Amino acid sequence: MIDIDTLLFVIVNRGKANAILKKAQELGAASGTIFLGEGTVQSKLLEAIGLTETHKEILMISSSRDLCSQLHALLNKEFMLSKRNQGIAFSIPFTQWQPGRKLDEEALDNLNPSHYCIITIVDKGRGKACIKAARAAGARGGTLIHGRGAGIPTDFYFPLVIEPQKEILLVVSAKEKVAAIQNKIFTDLELGKPGHGILFTLPVTQTTGLYENRAEESKGAVL
């Protein structure tokens, strides 16, 4: 189990990430990165008046395994993430790369993740359709992040590079539903066609605050 660290992702309302990061650093986390995203609301009433977005912050902390469990416990206790609508946290096994480092393939076999994080990258404007597709296949919600693709410079009258705007959708879902959601997004958004976007999944080893399996979280189950 040596070489596996994790990246802990915490998705909370805007303005909360700093406080969490501060606490995490007291526990020994080295550094964190925060970016802004949009959460989704599922409510007929709010949809009717056009309020389908909530502002979220996504906090990414790299940590060792042990630290990660501690952080989950902290989030659970201090920030009440296990309660509904307080935000979610999940960890994805990642290795912080150093030159010449080798991946420990064996350790990976033992991971046996309970959840997967499905990441879809599409052109700007299609993120909403992605969420719809994911919902139709049983996902609970998703987080949209705005990013840009590494564009190929196009010559205009001005020395103008049009940067392709992208939307990145994160959906965390239980193992059983992953295939269905993936397929639904893939077919609905025609990702098979070149240039329509990509989709990939990452294993999630530990979650906090995911509503679909609260009973498990309250025990603080790992893996």
Add this chain to the structure above:
Amino acid sequence: MNLVYEKFKEVAQTLLPVVILVMILCFTIVDVDTSVIVRFLIGSVMLLIGLSVFLWGVDLAMNPIGEHMSHEIATSRSIYKIGILSFLLGFLVTVAEPDLLVLGQQIQAASGGTVSASLIVYVISFGVGIMISLGIFRLLRDRPLNIFMAITYSIIIGLGVFVSEEFFAISFDASGATTGALTTPFVLAISLGLSTVKGGRKSEENSFGLVGIMSAGPILAVMLMSIISGQKHIQGTAEAWAPAQGVLGPILSALPAIFLESIVALAPIAILFFIFNFAKFKLAKDEMVQVLKGLSFTLLGLTLFLTAVNSGFMDMGRIIGMELAAMSPWLLIGIAFMMGLIVVLVEPAVHVLGQQIEEVTSGHIPVKLIRMTLSIAVGTAIALSMVRIVVPAVKLWYFVIPGFVIAILLSLRSDPVFVGIAYDAGGVASGPMAATFVLAFAQGAAAVIPTANVLVDGFGVIAMIATAPVLSINLLGTIFRHKKVEYPELEKKEKVPTSHLLEERDMLHKCIIAVVDRGFAEKAIEVAREAGASGATILRGRGTDEHQKVKLPIINIELQPEKEIVLFVTREQVSGAIANSLLSNEQLAGDGKIKVFISPTEAMAETFVVPKQMESEPDPAPAETE
């Protein structure tokens, strides 16, 4: 429910201090009629609802409209088309502004009818159109904003010497009138849209400044008009004032007129959008519905807000001003300062600007800090205006001209993002709250003090409010720059060969996340491509790092360095090579402080060249892939 609650909370937080201050005054030193107090309280509730609804509307409608419009502008290849389109945008939005017509009528009355009101409106709108199109050219061509504004304001200061004090004040008031509640969010959205479409390293600083450029248009136009027509002095006096009677009567009677005004102000933006949507964008039905909802919210919110401010707040401001001025000049100046501190935060555009700052810099520039600076600046500005009303020997240009000269000098040394924010803030701070509540307060004070001229001194307040933020935020930017971690310039990028698409399917993939300091993402992609990566996606964020921690003294706000996160999905075979080459690149490792993370398990990846058969074949479970 989140967003509704958040918006209400945000507005309530800024409105509450104003209500408390006014109530304290009413129950202690100032004697106000009960009906005015009740009207003020009703107005506050209306303002709370109106402003919150308005801000949603802006989120839903203005932002997408601005985005689509700016995309249209930026991607049109002809220089004429860009010029004409942006001129039209500026002209139409301004011509419909209700405040401007009121100003025009005032000038017409004051000049004894030699200059007609509609002429004034057209001249000013023309000025705005020209400035907007110049501003958009500047943005697309990446010319530095600080130089552009330095030239513009030097011309203004130069012209300012030739015009009378009255017209000096009126020209600034004209700029305050054009940057109304509706135009400012719209122009901010255009500017944001343009800079994101354009991209590049300067996209962040390009997101601001267009409002500032636009608000210079009316100043230039009015000054030139005064010089050309030879109009020097205003003969008229402000119309006689009597407080409205009753509680609900004034509110209800103001409502229809303001509703019409709001429709007229919103019309050009909406019509322009519908024409373009019909001809060009062809938005999907969902999106269209969103925009329509947003437009109705904007209209509803704006009407409520303006009615509340006009009928609930104006009389109150006037009475407080009169009573305080009669009591003691020191009290007047002190209360004016406190009023400025809190009133500016209720301006709708201040909220919009704050949100935009947060979006664009990913929270790197604390919005709190900008608000604090604005508060202090406007408080000082209003207090100084009161000094000017009390002491007639103190002229308006004593403050405004040195203010701008210092601001220009500072802007040459200030952080580029702040220069844009600073000039925008000038237009943003002189919004409807300043034009009604604060103006009425100043006019009330001027009416009591025999040496003051109600009309001229009233205009002067707006000029002061427009100047102070430019100065103070440029100052903040200068401090920020010295505190901030410097980002080294990137070396000239060589042409990157077009990415080779992945050909194999059923490949094992890895996900690589690289975190670098701002500005190094392009470099990282270049390095990764040489090592065999294909596409990449860049996210913008902020981070913390022990070595890069910077704290502002006294107010204890931490500045977090900006980061870029690059996301690669690569084939397994090359992932190690990519990671190694990313880390071994000296520039990235040294200056970019790169961190590379690799997901060690196979990511089930469907890259975009996967053929059709994928659909028929269910995804293999992860265990089987290995």
